[in-house]
Amino acid sequence: QIKGFLFDLDGVIANTSTYHGIAWHQLADELGVKWTDDLGNQLKGVGRMDSLNLILKYGHKENAYTEEQKEYYANKKNENYIHLLDSLDKSQILPGMEEFIKNISDHGYLISLASSSKNSPYVLEKLDLAKYFDQRVDPATLTHGKPDPEIYTRAAEVLNLKPEECIGLEDAVAGIKSINGSGAISLGIGDPRILSEADINFEDTSQVTLENIKKALNLSYL
Numbered sequence: 001q002i003k004g005f006l007f008d009l010d011g012v013i014a015n016t017s018t019y020h021g022i023a024w025h026q027l028a029d030e031l032g033v034k035w036t037d038d039l040g041n042q043l044k045g046v047g048r049m050d051s052l053n054l055i056l057k058y059g060h061k062e063n064a065y066t067e068e069q070k071e072y073y074a075n076k077k078n079e080n081y082i083h084l085l086d087s088l089d090k091s092q093i094l095p096g097m098e099e100f101i102k103n104i105s106d107h108g109y110l111i112s113l114a115s116s117s118k119n120s121p122y123v124l125e126k127l128d129l130a131k132y133f134d135q136r137v138d139p140a141t142l143t144h145g146k147p148d149p150e151i152y153t154r155a156a157e158v159l160n161l162k163p164e165e166c167i168g169l170e171d172a173v174a175g176i177k178s179i180n181g182s183g184a185i186s187l188g189i190g191d192p193r194i195l196s197e198a199d200i201n202f203e204d205t206s207q208v209t210l211e212n213i214k215k216a217l218n219l220s221y222l
């Protein structure tokens with residue numbers, strides 16, 4: 001029986017993944033690494049330093065910088081990202097997501113946040129959605145980031161639920177792998193060819209409703 005929902009934030013609840021993409025693209029240009037859609041997809045859902053390491057690897061520059069220089073570039077990306085968040089408000093919540101979150105909350109499901117972003121509390125406050133979340137995982141406390149299952153395992157645990165009692169929502173390949181590894185049901189949002197490992201998939205957030213999830217999972221009730 002499903003008792004909880006575990007949410008990614010960027011690209012699932014709000015279009016902030018676009019801003020992460022813009023800020024990483026700017027940094028890749030500065031580092032002389034060619035930006036591609038494939039690189040952009042690889043970075044989705046991945047934490048800040050892991051993302052920088054992926055960019056450097058992609059550009060065959062993994063040994064070009066000291067740890068101190070990498071800290072500097074990671075901070076620089078974050079400053080660009082935070083600047084892009086200046087104008088963030090409720091209008092950037094993805095279609096149907098506030099209604100969906102409110103609906104599952106009204107139905108008594110428990111809700112936790114499984115975002116790799118250290119900016120997620122700030123983003124949720126700006127979107128006025130923090131009130132719906134029973135718990136959240138602090139990504140600073142994790143040993144391994146997505147695609148490791150740790151964050152989704154913890155997101156269920158903080159609700160006192162087993163992962164098998166939860167559905168995780170993700171727009172990123174690394175995130176779907178993390179949900180699947182935890183044992184929760186994975187719901188992918190976006191191109192099903194990219195999110196092919198998801199248990200169920202919706203192309204668009206507006207299709208994410210309790211009724212559609214029930215149908216997709218072949219459940220008589222949810």
Ligand code: G6P
Pocket residue numbers: 010017020021043044045046047048051078115116117118119120
């Ligand atoms: C999310 C985003 C990633 C981002 C990561 C870390 O998972 O999808 O694009 O790199 O969070 O975010 P942060 O705000 O802590 O740099």
Ligand code: MG
Pocket residue numbers: 008009010011012017044045170171172175
């Ligand atoms: Mg995401």
